[in-house]
Amino acid sequence: MGLSDIAAGLTVTTPQRERGVATVDATDVPLAERLAPYAEDLPCPAAVAAALLDAYGAGTSVGAAAAAAGVAPTTGAKVLHVLGVAGVNPLSPLARDVVADWLDGELARSEAVTLSGASDAEFALGAYCATHPPIEGAKAVVAASREPDSRAIAARERDALAEAVDTPDGLR
Template sequence: MGLAEIADGITTTTTQQRERGVASVDHTRAPLADRLGTYADRLPCTAAQAAAVAKQHASGAGEQAVSDAVGVPPTTVAKCLHLLGFDDVMPLSERQREPVAAWLEGQRTRVDAVAAADGTERECMLAAYIMTHDSLPGAADVVVSALSPQQDAMVAKRDALAATLPGSGEAGVDGV
């Protein structure tokens, strides 16, 4: 049996093919604050403040410096960083967290847990928050993609290329 015999009797059921484009969502041009807007109701500060916190922290600023720059308390900075997926905000070691975990389970008093953890009240309460709140799903990916050096390089290349195109307001490649 050949193709002609197989195709015999097949009729076209549509008269026009539907044109389908490639579905894509490109958030690379959206500012980090806008991209964090979907998490705004679960963040301890505004999305704009969260974006500033993430940028400041990623640039190497300490918790107090970030707090001063953004205008939110240091504990809020730490909570925000944890929710955005930064792993370096846990103030207590594994051993120090054990009494806090016992307090959270109702096996110790808060005062006893703080004393046994050998940390400050603030450190223990922040550790308790981190132990009882998971990072926001997808938030770390948003922050990493927005703050990665590759992203910055891609944006710089795109902007440089855009400046060479006609209609960009600057002279194009031909100098026209």
């Protein structure tokens, strides 16, 4: 008997729900308001950065998240980089070394672009990432917005177990 024989006659009666990347924001203040103190250092308004983070956190690509937030893909990548999101720099470690040599004045730009093997846009984004470190305060805000609230989780777990665990008679 094969799997097709076992599955014969089975039907799915409940549709599955589309689920994105699970995120939990344990704060009461909207992300845009928490990013507002860093708005001067962001390549776009704080509200746009928050929309970009929400779209990217839902599992979309940088380009799709940027489109959802209403900014160019390169601007979206810049915003995610300065907010501390890892993996936005398009350059390999060797290409990053080439960019560093170019920034130090050891190479001409045309030579650096050729040696890096990157397109002009990738090289420019890599140079931006090399010259603009993540904003520490904003990085912490973003990290906090993506971490679950341990107190809320503990309370849910305690409530879920409350009915399953009875108090011993001698402790009442």
